[in-house]
Amino acid sequence: MPAVLRRCGMAGLLAGLAGCSTLPDLAPAPRHAEPGSSTDSPAAGKGRLKPMPLRSFSVNTQCNFRDETGNFGKATVDIASSKVNALKVELTMPKRGSCRYDLGSFRQTQALPSIELTGPRNCRIHIWEQAEQITVAFADCHQMCSPSSAHDYVWPLLIDKATGQCD
Numbered sequence: 001m002p003a004v005l006r007r008c009g010m011a012g013l014l015a016g017l018a019g020c021s022t023l024p025d026l027a028p029a030p031r032h033a034e035p036g037s038s039t040d041s042p043a044a045g046k047g048r049l050k051p052m053p054l055r056s057f058s059v060n061t062q063c064n065f066r067d068e069t070g071n072f073g074k075a076t077v078d079i080a081s082s083k084v085n086a087l088k089v090e091l092t093m094p095k096r097g098s099c100r101y102d103l104g105s106f107r108q109t110q111a112l113p114s115i116e117l118t119g120p121r122n123c124r125i126h127i128w129e130q131a132e133q134i135t136v137a138f139a140d141c142h143q144m145c146s147p148s149s150a151h152d153y154v155w156p157l158l159i160d161k162a163t164g165q166c167d
Contacts, residue, residue, distance in 0.1 A: 058082075059164075060078045062164075063166040073089065073157075077136065082115055105123075105144075113128070123138075123144060132162055138156070
């Protein structure tokens with residue numbers, strides 16, 4: 001049998017055997033541990049990520065920002081115990097367009113584990129806390145931008161909880 005055919009046959013056999021192999025069962029870690037359980041000890045979760053605790057957060061800021069690419073904007077954000085009381089964000093991307101998000105166009109549909117605001121045509125704003133930062137992200141909100149293609153250049157707004165400054 002020619003060497004090329006033998007190699008192709010061997011490669012096919014190995015590919016078939018690889019398709020029959022299984023991976024070890026990796027069960028997900030429990031989402032919420034009971035207080036005082038063994039997963040609370042520092043040694044219990046060695047090498048594993050721990051779930052973020054479900055807790056409300058608050059932030060109140062009015063800030064202006066400009067990034068390295070020349071994009072700029074301003075934001076007013078007032079959240080108390082994961083309830084959004086005020087939100088107004090204006091973003092300008094030179095040569096691309098601008099976007100405006102106002103709480104009046106949205107309704108809060110979720111508070112925990114992160115905040116979700118739902119607006120027209122399935123536009124959503126997601127807000128979450130991570131360490132000392134609050135992130136405000138925009139999804140499917142082309143209609144909030146002029147021209148609508150400007151939404152393709154929108155980055156999340158990052159708010160420093162300690163100072164209220166945003167990027």
